[in-house]
Amino acid sequence: DAGITQSPRHKVTETGTPVTLRCHQTENHRYMYWYRQDPGHGLRLIHYSYGVKDTDKGEVSDGYSVSRSKTEDFLLTLESATSSQTSVYFCAVSREDTEAFFGQGTRLTVV
């Protein structure tokens, strides 16, 4: 257990509304990641962070923004949710060049 908490665990929201997902860690990992997982696509990287206020885009970053103002928190924001963003979102953490540990996931449905 790497002390990772994702919130909320489930959310249903309407198209066009903003949504923020939170990832909280307790063990001071430098790297934090947001992935989405959809059938047939595996885990796709949305954004990641390599330190406070240091973030970079992944392969599916359009429509998403992130913020990391504290080591322990990494927020993922959908500025205006669309049905194509219905997915399972996983947060992960790691240290330099080591394995990643995952949160339990957030199931987001955009209707």
Place this chain on the structure above:
Amino acid sequence: RKEVEQDPGPFNVPEGATVAFNCTYSNSASQSFFWYRQDCRKEPKLLMSVYSSGNEDGRFTAQLNRASQYISLLIRDSKLSDSATYLCVANQAGTALIFGKGTTLSVSS
């Protein structure tokens, strides 16, 4: 081109069988490699790291071939409980972890 590629399967094997998965990676600067297991609707969990010399953990053996840029996972004496999706990861230090799409294994009695 996807940086990490896996045969999606599914691999359907009987209990007791030996099964092997391969995973290729495109970034020759990748330095660390891992295999994860993911059960349906759950988060991925680390199965084992992959070292250059190869490593074994019980019924599981992982190998790395840097020259051909692939990693492998061998499962001996398959159990029903081994049914899951297996994900490989290649990572270059200082960059994000990139996962393959996963290989589905179904072990039947």
